[in-house]
Amino acid sequence: MFDALRAKLLRQISNRPVERLAPIARAAAQLDLSTRSDDELSAAARTDAGEAASSDEALASYLAASRELADRHLGMRPFEVQLHAAAALLRGLSVEQATGEGKTLVLALAAASYGLAGRRVHVLSANDYLAERDAQWMGPLFCALGLSVASVTGHTPQAQRRERYAAGIVYVPVAESGFDLLRDRIAMSADAQVSPVRDVALIDEADAVLLDEATVPLVLSAEAGTAERIDPRIIEVVESLERESDFAVDDDARAVHLTDAGLTALEEALPGLELFGRHHHLLAQANVALHARHLLRRDVDYVVRDGRAWLVSQTKGRVELLHRWPEGLQSAVEAKEGLKPSARLEILDQVTIAELVRGYGTVVGTSATLWPAAEELFELYGIGAGHLPPNAPCIRVDEPVRVYELSAERDTAALDLVHAAHSAGQPVLVGSPSVARSEEFAATLREEGLDAVVLNARQDAEENTIIARAGEPGRITVSTQMAGRGTDIRLADAARDAGGLLVIGLGVFPSTRLDDQLRGRAGRQGDPGRSIFLASLEDELIQQTEPNHRTPADVADGGLIRDRRLNEIVGHAQRVKEGEQQSLRGLTHRYGRLLRIQRGRILERRQRWLTDDASLAEAWGLIPEKAAQLADQVTEDAMHRAARTALLASVDRAWTRHLDFAAQLREGIHLQSLARKVPLEVFNGEIARAFGPLLDRSVTSASRILARATVVDGGLRLNARQLGIPSATWAYTVSDYSLGSELDRMGRKLKGKDRRGYY
Numbered sequence: 001m002f003d004a005l006r007a008k009l010l011r012q013i014s015n016r017p018v019e020r021l022a023p024i025a026r027a028a029a030q031l032d033l034s035t036r037s038d039d040e041l042s043a044a045a046r047t048d049a050g051e052a053a054s055s056d057e058a059l060a061s062y063l064a065a066s067r068e069l070a071d072r073h074l075g076m077r078p079f080e081v082q083l084h085a086a087a088a089l090l091r092g093l094s095v096e097q098a099t100g101e102g103k104t105l106v107l108a109l110a111a112a113s114y115g116l117a118g119r120r121v122h123v124l125s126a127n128d129y130l131a132e133r134d135a136q137w138m139g140p141l142f143c144a145l146g147l148s149v150a151s152v153t154g155h156t157p158q159a160q161r162r163e164r165y166a167a168g169i170v171y172v173p174v175a176e177s178g179f180d181l182l183r184d185r186i187a188m189s190a191d192a193q194v195s196p197v198r199d200v201a202l203i204d205e206a207d208a209v210l211l212d213e214a215t216v217p218l219v220l221s222a223e224a225g226t227a228e229r230i231d232p233r234i235i236e237v238v239e240s241l242e243r244e245s246d247f248a249v250d251d252d253a254r255a256v257h258l259t260d261a262g263l264t265a266l267e268e269a270l271p272g273l274e275l276f277g278r279h280h281h282l283l284a285q286a287n288v289a290l291h292a293r294h295l296l297r298r299d300v301d302y303v304v305r306d307g308r309a310w311l312v313s314q315t316k317g318r319v320e321l322l323h324r325w326p327e328g329l330q331s332a333v334e335a336k337e338g339l340k341p342s343a344r345l346e347i348l349d350q351v352t353i354a355e356l357v358r359g360y361g362t363v364v365g366t367s368a369t370l371w372p373a374a375e376e377l378f379e380l381y382g383i384g385a386g387h388l389p390p391n392a393p394c395i396r397v398d399e400p401v402r403v404y405e406l407s408a409e410r411d412t413a414a415l416d417l418v419h420a421a422h423s424a425g426q427p428v429l430v431g432s433p434s435v436a437r438s439e440e441f442a443a444t445l446r447e448e449g450l451d452a453v454v455l456n457a458r459q460d461a462e463e464n465t466i467i468a469r470a471g472e473p474g475r476i477t478v479s480t481q482m483a484g485r486g487t488d489i490r491l492a493d494a495a496r497d498a499g500g501l502l503v504i505g506l507g508v509f510p511s512t513r514l515d516d517q518l519r520g521r522a523g524r525q526g527d528p529g530r531s532i533f534l535a536s537l538e539d540e541l542i543q544q545t546e547p548n549h550r551t552p553a554d555v556a557d558g559g560l561i562r563d564r565r566l567n568e569i570v571g572h573a574q575r576v577k578e579g580e581q582q583s584l585r586g587l588t589h590r591y592g593r594l595l596r597i598q599r600g601r602i603l604e605r606r607q608r609w610l611t612d613d614a615s616l617a618e619a620w621g622l623i624p625e626k627a628a629q630l631a632d633q634v635t636e637d638a639m640h641r642a643a644r645t646a647l648l649a650s651v652d653r654a655w656t657r658h659l660d661f662a663a664q665l666r667e668g669i670h671l672q673s674l675a676r677k678v679p680l681e682v683f684n685g686e687i688a689r690a691f692g693p694l695l696d697r698s699v700t701s702a703s704r705i706l707a708r709a710t711v712v713d714g715g716l717r718l719n720a721r722q723l724g725i726p727s728a729t730w731a732y733t734v735s736d737y738s739l740g741s742e743l744d745r746m747g748r749k750l751k752g753k754d755r756r757g758y759y
Contacts, residue, residue, distance in 0.1 A: 014374055018088050018095060018386025024056050025084035028063035038072070041065045042145050049116035052090055059087055062116075066109050066145070073140040076105055079391040086110045089364045094206055094377070094385040096370035099517075100488050100524030101390055103366045107202050108138040110364070115147045115168040120199040122360070124174040124209065128153035129464070135171040142169055152176055158194075165196040174209050178218035178356045179731040182349050185603060186220065186652055188645060188725070190610055198360045206365025207373045207513060210381060211581075214354040215588040222726030224346035230285045230335045237269045238289045247290055256290050284328060284667075292332035299436035302333065307340060309333050312435060312480075345730060347659050348652065354380070354589065355596060368520045369513035376582060380589070396500070396523025397530045401508060402560060403537065403567050405552055409559025410536040414504055415444065417532065418476060422450060425473040425498040429489070431518040432480060432506040433540070441506060442478040455479040470521075471495055489521050500528030507539045508570055510577040535570050537561075545573040594684050595662060598691045602655055605695055609647045616643035622703035633711050642709055642716040646702035649723040654698045662687050 033041060045065040051058035063083045071077040078086070082102050088095045089110035097103055111121045125131045135151035142149040150167035154176055161180065164170065177196070184193040203209050241247050246262035249255070258266065266275065266286055273279040296302065302309045311325070325333065334341050357363055363383060370377075374385040404410040414430065421428045430452075432438040438454055445452040455466045455477060470477040471491040491500055501522040509515050515533060522529030535542070536559075537549060546569050554562040561567060608615045620627040620643055631639060665686055669679040705723065709716045 014378070014384065015386040017091075017384060018084075018093055018388065021087045021091065021093075022084055024060045024087050025063065025080050027060040028067065028083045028087075029080040031060070031064035033064055033068045036065075036068070038069065038144055041069050045069070045112070045145055046116045049113040050118075052113055052117070059090065062113055063087060063109070066112055066141070069144045070105065070109070070141050073144045074105070074138070076102070078102070078105055078109065081388055081391045082106050082109070085366065085388055086113075088386060088388075089202065089366070090114070092362065092364060092384065094203075094364045094370060094383055095366055096385065096387045097366055097368060098390045098394065098524075099368045099520035101368075103204065103368075104134055104137065106366060107204060108134075108141055111138075111169050111200075111202055112142060112145050112147060114200045114202075114362075115142070116145060119362070120197040121169050122177060122196070122198070122201050123169065123171045124177060124201055124203045124357075124365075125171060126205055126208070127173055128155065128176070130204065131171040131173050131176075135169075152180070161194040165194055170196070174203070174213075174353060174356070175218055178351055178353065179220065181356060181359070182218065182220035182351060182731065183729070185349050185606075186648075186729075187610070188648055200362045201357060201360040201364075203357070203363065203365030204367075206367045207370045207377070208367065209353060209365070210357060210377060210383070211373055211585065212511075214380070214585050215352055217350045217352050218356070219350045219731070220348045221345035221730050222348055222728065223343045223730070229341055230289055230331055231270075231282060233269050234266070234282065234286050234289055235335055237266055238286060238293055241265065241290070243294070247294070249294065256287075256294055258286065258290065285332075288328040288332040289335065292329060292336045296329075296333060296336075297434075297436070298337070299439070300434040303435060304337055304339070308342075309337055309339060346656060347663075348656055348726065348729065349599075350659065352588065352592065354585075355592070357381070369516045372513055372516075376585075380585065390525070392526025394523045395526060395528055396519075398519060399530070399532045401533045401535055401567070401570050403535050403570060404559040405537055405555055405561060406559050407536045407538040410534045411441065411444070411506070413558060413560070414441070414506055414534050415448065417502070417504055418445060418450060419448070421499075421502045422474050422476060425494060426500070426502050427471050427473060427475045427489075427491070427495050427498075428477070428502045428504065429470055429518075429521055430476070430478045430504045430506055432478065433509060435480060437506060438478045438480055445476060445478070450476055452476040452478050471501060473498060488524060490524070491527050496527060499530065501530075503529070503531040505531070505533030508533050508535050508541065508574060510541060510574065511581070512571075512574050512578070515574075537566070537569075541573045541577065542569060545576040590680060591666065591683060594687060595659075598658070598687070598694075599655070601695070602651060606648060606651055609644055609651075613640045616640055616647065618699050619643045619647050619702040619706055622700065623707050626707050626709075630709065630711065630716065634714060634716055638715045642706060642718060643702070645723065645725075646705040646718060647699065649725050650701040650705065651695070651698040653724050654694050654701070658687070658690060658694060661690055 036044075042065075045062050048058040048062035048065065052062050053059075063078075063086060067078045067083060079102070081097075082105060085095045085097055085101075085103075085106040086109035089106070090113050095106075097106070107123055111123055114121045123131075123134065125134065131151045131153050135149055139149050147169055148167040149169040149171070150164040152161060152164050152170060152172040154173070156164060165180075177198075180194050180196060181198075184195060187193045241258075241262055243249065245259065246265060247256055247258050263275075266283070267273075270279075270282060273282060275283040298304060300312070302311050304310070331341060333339075358381070363381060370385055371387040377383045377385055402410075402413070404413065418428050418430065430438075430441060432441060442452040442454045453466055453469075453476065455463055466477060467489060469475060471489045473492055473494040475495075489501060495501070503519055503522045505515060505518055509518075519531040519533075522531055537552070542549065549566065549569055552561045552563050552566050556562055609618075616639075620639070627639070662683075665683060669683045672679045672682045705718055706716075708719055708722070711717075
């Protein structure tokens, strides 16, 4: 109770900076600039934008001018609350606005002002579709203000990226921005860098990017041969193991480990091998195979199509085409499903989304569910946030969560709700926690004679059409999570008359913010609507967080629980999950801090070698006789090109090995707690020692490459094998599954050292 009151008080206090901007928005809305020409409005906006950060009068004048231009060129006249939101973004504050309140236009108004003030702006979106759509959609406004606009997506040719990033306003998916950063980090010439200026970041769905996806690593890799196949004997043993006796699963179902009996079974299947010695990689294979079989579920965590396993985002409910698991787990899932092993990829560099965003000078954003996360956003990023009411009062009816004893009883209740709404001509949106559940419930609806459209990870290509039609009378849409879809559900008149959209949550999500994303699909812009979430004590969320809950004493017909304490179990389960995720974000940040500092030192030296010819003498200085000999045979420019290539290739290889060392160290660092050591301190100490000689060794390695250089056609030829420059690279994101964090949990369960005496 005290924590809830404290949080409410803190939110009220933190919302005051946003509330104080209301008079500015009101003044802007009252200014009538309809008699001014486009040129006059554009000139006024340009003048006012430069002072909008400090002058309330200039900010109001800019908002009024841009409002008039938006009305003329987009056919969209911003509401006063949209002007208020744009004012907040321009004063460095992020804002929560309900779904359907026109956040795309708000971001464009703010982007234009920053751009007119001479800032370089990236509008970071969730995916390629939204980046392309919004750049084209808002383009006429930017054009009227004399600003250039472009979009960069995964389909943009490399040759065009530098030009597109030179635009004043760039719409780009957050992941693509990160991939371009990584590609620039390994560029072998300054001309090969796209060099986007990371100045202002305006983030759509800011809480999803800054929190839900903050720990997701964006990875640049190169093919390094065929992936290591998991020993067939291990697969056979893992498939035969019994839960509880041979292996145990953590209460939160995020980690699984072998018991003594399971280890014995593994040893018997692999006689003569030292699983805790020189054959420890086989024990690691067993652990990931166990994880793949018992914790990763087909049609929940991933789907299989076109001969591949595709990850499903747990926050978006859709296939992530550029996601993959860490190397060992990727192979384990492929073995589990009988798929052809994918290539083994060697990580060249990586960056988390949180690190990427912190690289911008100004970071603000919007979301429909930002407000509950305001405190954490300030703690992690120093970002202030506030809440704004909708333009029209929300009349949606949000019913309390109904909790049922059994899942089957909950599903029957949901089916009855759909029947009743459909009969009345009311559109229905059913949100489910997984691909499998969405398809099962849709199949049940069809058996009842109800035609349902499914929107999950299998229909990602048609999602915008499906969402756009979800407001038609009597239409039934069954979906996974709706966050970040980017398309509004607009009600037909008959659907509005029937009561608006009915949202049914088939179980609650691990975060209240995700519930609110689904709930917010109804009641858009003052539309009627209703939301009902139905949970059961058998739901995975409850089983993970409250596995030993007591048997309900007061159960109504149909399984509805009327016990107040058991009804509160759902909210408690969500708070536990949210706390776990917040802890994981903090843990990831702490473990990555020293690596970020080290990468900064690498990049500083690397950029010097990339652009400063004088710095290249470091490598030639270690082989003066060879340098003098070659200087008589080739030009100075040829000497520079060779040294630059050798130095950059050497330091890149060294950093790749350092990342690999850090990853391996991280996987087992939890065991240090059994030796009464602090894992983070041990981790930092080890990677500090490993990094110490890295730069000097890179220079030495480069000099060895140069020592074997030969003169060919007036230039210097270097040994390609020594250089190890990848012929192609792959960009992808690693699933938020973190083997290290899983093992941290496992470590807490271990009591003392293992039975063989190994810590």
